[in-house]
Amino acid sequence: MYKFISGLLKLIIIKMSKSLEVQGKENIPQLHRYLVTCTHESYNEVIMLGIAIYPNQIHYMAKKELFNNKWFGKFLTSLNAFPVDRENPGPSTLKKPIKLLKENKTVGIFPTGQRMKYNEGAPMKRGAVTIALMAEAPILPAAYVGPNKIKGLVTGKAVIKFGEPIETKNLPKTMKRNEKLEYLTKELERKTIQLQSELNEYMNNKN
Numbered sequence: 001m002y003k004f005i006s007g008l009l010k011l012i013i014i015k016m017s018k019s020l021e022v023q024g025k026e027n028i029p030q031l032h033r034y035l036v037t038c039t040h041e042s043y044n045e046v047i048m049l050g051i052a053i054y055p056n057q058i059h060y061m062a063k064k065e066l067f068n069n070k071w072f073g074k075f076l077t078s079l080n081a082f083p084v085d086r087e088n089p090g091p092s093t094l095k096k097p098i099k100l101l102k103e104n105k106t107v108g109i110f111p112t113g114q115r116m117k118y119n120e121g122a123p124m125k126r127g128a129v130t131i132a133l134m135a136e137a138p139i140l141p142a143a144y145v146g147p148n149k150i151k152g153l154v155t156g157k158a159v160i161k162f163g164e165p166i167e168t169k170n171l172p173k174t175m176k177r178n179e180k181l182e183y184l185t186k187e188l189e190r191k192t193i194q195l196q197s198e199l200n201e202y203m204n205n206k207n
Contacts, residue, residue: 001078006054009153013051017154020146022052023199024162028140032056033104034165035097035132036140037188039196040110042148044158049108049142052160058108059100094131101135111188129168129184133177138165141188143195145203161199163191 013020036058038049050058057080064083067073073083084093097107109128132139146158166187171180 001075002057002080003055005079006050006057009047010051010054013048013153019152019154019156019158020048020051021157021159022162023159023202024142027162027164028053028056029138029165031104032106033101034138034140035101035107035109035128035135036142037109037111037128037192038142038160039144039192040112041144044146044148044150044153045110045144045160046108047153048144048146048158048160052142052162053106056106058106059097060108061097093127094134097131098135101131101137107131107137111192126181126185129181129188132166133168133180133184136169138167139184139188140165141191141195143192143199145196145199159199159202161195163195166191 036049036053038045046060059080059082061084062076062081064085066076066081067083082096084096097109100107109131111125111128128139131137141163142160143163144158144160146152147156152158166184168180168184171183175183
């Protein structure tokens, strides 16, 4: 299902309507074993990010409430999404994405944990960096600028930009776990803000 829908959307959005531009493709790791993050203002980022990385498939973490409906839950599962309990996160929340990364698959997470306008003051949760650190997988930061409504996927113009991956394996052994998490969180915040700023400037210059 993922392959069919992604291939169809790529044909419509990139080939036919040319509504998505992808920058920084050279930063996407050749191996599929990485965690990709992105700014998150709407559900459009979920779709566009998947298309930008296709044919590699993203396994998205999604709030468990979306799986309450049996049939919709099955549909999401067919698209590689898996449920997480945002209200009561625990050790079990980390097991699935870590297992996927160790199986050389790509995991997608929106670090702010909810749809919101990203800026320098937006809180970035530690879930993404915790998972990447425990799986010893690189983090691929990305930012999105474009329409927030579904119809804009075809009628609008959007850009996704990937930054250089953040390595998690080569941190000094003298650093404690909390220090590593703090460093990686700040590094992810810094790169995300930089990518968003560059995209905003790019879009302003185009207009």
